[in-house]
Amino acid sequence: MLEAKQLQKRFQDKTALDKLNLKVEPGEIYALLGPNGAGKTTTINLFLGFLTPDGGEALVDGISVAADPVAARRKIAYIPEQVALYPRFSGVENLEYFSRLGGGRHSRAELHALLERAGLKSDAAERMVGTYSKGMRQKVGIALALATGAKALLLDEPTSGLDPAASHEFSRLLRQLAGEKVAILMATHDLFRAREDATRVGILLKGRIASEYHRDEFQSRDLEKLYLERLGA
Amino acid sequence: MILTIALKELRDTWRDGRFRIGGTLLVVLLIVSGVLAWQQNERTRAERDAATELDRRNWLEQGEKNSHSAGHYGLYAFKPTAPLAAFDRGVEPYVGSSVFLEAHRRNATSFLPAQDATNMRRFGELTASLSLQILVPLLIVLLAFGALAAERERGTLRQLLSLGVDPVQLVVGKFLGIALALALLLVPLIAVGAWLLSGTGEAGDPNLTRRILFLIGAYGLYLGTFLAIAVAVSARCRTGRGALALLLGLWAFNCVLAPRLATDLVEQWVPTPQLAEFDAAIAADLKKGIDGHDSRDVHLQKFTQETLAKHGKQNVMELPFNFNGLVMLESEKFSSEVYGHHYARMWDQLEAQDRATTLTGALAPMLALRTASMALSGTDLSQHRHFADASERHRMEFMRVLNEDLMKNARPGDHGYRVGRTLWEQLPPFVLAPREWDAVWTSVAAALGILGAWFAGSFLWLYMSARRMRLEVA
Amino acid sequence: MSLFQLELRLMFRERAVLALLALFVLSLGYGIANGLELAERQRKEADALIIESSQFNKQVRDALERQALDPRQAMGSGHLALLPPPGFAVLSGGQADLLPSHERIILWRTEDPSEGKIGLANPTQLLTGRFDLAFVLIWLFPLFLLALIYDLCAGDRESGTLRLALSRGIGAWKLLGVRVLARGTPMTALALGAVLFAALLGGEGLSLPVWIATGVVLAYGLFWCAVALLSNCFTRTAAAAATVAGAAWVIFVMVIPTLLNVVVESAHPMPSRAELVAKLREASGDAERRSNELINTFYKDHPELAPPGMQADMLQRRLAVQEEIGRAMDPIYKEFDTELADQQQVVERWRFASPAIAAYEALSDLAGTGYWRHRAFRDQVAAFKDAVFEFYSPKFHKRQPLVKADIPMLPSFAFREEESAAVQGRTLSAMAGILALALLCLAPCALRLSRGASGKLVS
Structure with missing residues (x-):
């Protein structure tokens, strides 16, 4: 449903995304982890068509975002960190x-x-x-x-600053949506929620997916340890 | 401390794109308008000098005729252009520039330059005064709206205040910084302009320098008021956007809406006299006195009887002077009084309108500034009245000399009496004496008082706004 | 609820909007009231003149029915040439307060130095201008409108709502388009309503010029909407958008028109009125001196007009002198007319430098208080002067009295309005030009807002 193919983006001389490949299927909750500046928000902006890629393409339900952003956005719902109303x-x-x-x-x-x-x-x-x-x-x-x-949901730091009860309520809703076959891509720093909700976790480092874990992998091991190991490596 | 803040603000403003673009445009406009107005002034002056000379020649070369006929031939008085009209044209385009001086009648000035112009005039004239009255305040708004509001939005204000900076010092520093930036822009222009203009006054007004200094003072008060209000609003508004909206609203009210609104409201309070009524009243009063050209006139018959009785004669032919001349003298005296009375009332009415408009300057300082600017530049209504009255005195003097000549030198009953160039040359050309400073001052005083009050009030408000900011850290 | 309605609702949630609209309604109302009062005063003055002149004409006719009459008596205080007050004067005061709307034609009078005399007026008031409907529409309307629409998306960008809105899959172009229309509609509707209302109150009714005037106002409103759109496409913050909008107002409504004024007057400077006066006196002095010679030449050229014995009296001499002065002065007067016509032509050519100029010219034109109607009046007065001269001159010279048969031939002036097609051509082209300018502003917006470019708008 959401697919990034060799997605590239540069800001002046800094590479934000370096041939990123990513796929989120319907019913999946994909948590995109990574330090600040790793390219998480850039990825979301590319899926929203708010940025144009320097190479590769972002697809929503098979529609190229760069070619027809309006049609692509019709399939997406987007929830920023602070929902501006x-x-x-x-x-x-x-x-x-x-x-x-x-x-x-x-x-x-x-x-x-x-x-x-x-x-x-x-x-x-x-x-x-x-x-x-x-x-x-x-x-x-x-x-x-x-x-x-919406067939796909893009979330940018959705739970930061929420109190635990609100955060719990929020992830209940997320899982409900995933149950309805919505593909969910969530950029987050919240390892606890990622471990609870995500079906897959990708760690983004310097514009690349450095490693990717399935639910059973990070359920059995400590996600925080995995993440810090990756960062250290 | 204040100096540090002011210099930082000055540097910031100087680097600001708005200041660079707005400032450049403003300087270009000021220079262009100054040069063009200068040229126009020179051209008008040359035209009027030429016309004055031509009309004088016409007068001198009118040939031999009866001295009273020369009164009917008449002459023109042309209004000299004020040197400072290059700065502020004032009402010049809307008042006549010449007046016909003839026997028995007082004419109004005619030929309004605005009648010889297109509708475009209604958008105003590009003069230095217009730029300083309207465009500089706008630049001030654009420069100052964020002075404190933007710092508040960014959070730097909290930081500054938590460092123990006194808000009053901060606000004064901001004010001075922007004022310095504007001064760097405007002072050289003003200095050059004032120097050029003061050089033109040698022939005319001894008060020229004083006029220029007061002009600078009036504009300083006005612009200072605007800047103080802008900084104060910025200190009080939560967002820069809110401050900007409020300040643009104030600017539009002061510069666009208020002048026309005041004009119309004043017209309701003090209506302009109607021409038809004015003419009718004069005509009615003229009938009450002696008419020099109507022998059936009862007043003339009465006057004849009285004169004969006084001199103990039976017939006007026996009088030791030309009776016709005396009648002309007498009727001229009477009609001049009638005209003088009605014209004075009309002028008083119009001047009352202008005074009322000046008072509305208490609500919009531009109206007070405009009055002060026009009065100091010598282009206001009162200056025009000064010309009209002086030309009328000139007319009365001319007619008196001509009629006295007829009375004394023509033999009784001599209808073939002729005089020539020697008499014409005895009559001096019209020269308009500059207005006394006291007279100018009475037109300016109220306006300057209002501007001063605005200045003081705006600073008080600025101070109070600064004091209010102390609470912000808590 | 449609998007348009939702945008309207969003706008009306701000109390300042209602205050602005209320202020605008007040300004419009005041402008109309003022215009009506001015129009009424003009009508009263015209009526008084008409009554006076028709009474006199009737007396002359009645007298002629009974007996022959000295032509001098028939002329009285002059034949009245009156420019009737225009029907739609309430729209724009224009030049009506500056230009004389009537003239009395007297054959033997020397050129009147007070020619062009208007009513008493306070020059400070003339300088300021009146608070009429045109002032509200040309000056205030864009200010009020911009206050409502200057912030189409910059504020939303700052708060983040723009990002969310555009992520909904609506084109930036459509969002801003609907928004500017929704926000601009109430105020524009009020402006248009005011024009129609003024036409109904002023007695003009809903005639074609009224509809053209609404078209011009609508185009003018659209132009300012386009300016707001443009400033929003190319600025980052609401404060910057407001700055651009304010600067645009000053440039289009104050700077360009005053600059054009300067250009016009330096390209075609008026001859000096002061010199005209002096020359007129020179010419008249000269003609007076040569009056004997002039009258003799005249009778040599027109033996049929010579009185018995070729002895001219005062009046005939005066006529000959008048003719001579006219001959000498005509080229100078013509020069004034030509220069003014040239100035007007420059204004016509450059009026699209600012829509404010084009719109103001068009409104004055439609109101009948602009250059063109007065020009037509002056031309017709000139022709009427000739007609008066042609009628009376032979009678004076041959010392013929007027008789009953002359009644239908007595000259009288009736102003013929300009061809309505000409007015429509000028004003419709103004409207089209303003619309074209609006489109010109929209072109860079379209580029900026085209598909895929929305990223530039949100970030």
């Missing part, structure tokens, strides 16, 4: 607005149902977003993914 709109209005931007059309009741599924109660959904906590914003982001029926 309009403070003077309520949660449900934000959802309506953003899903409308993606061409979707939903009734009020449907929108409320989606937010409810994402864990946001009706009375909270009617409040202005200016009063929302970070977790509540994330829920609007998830509801947005649900609303568009």
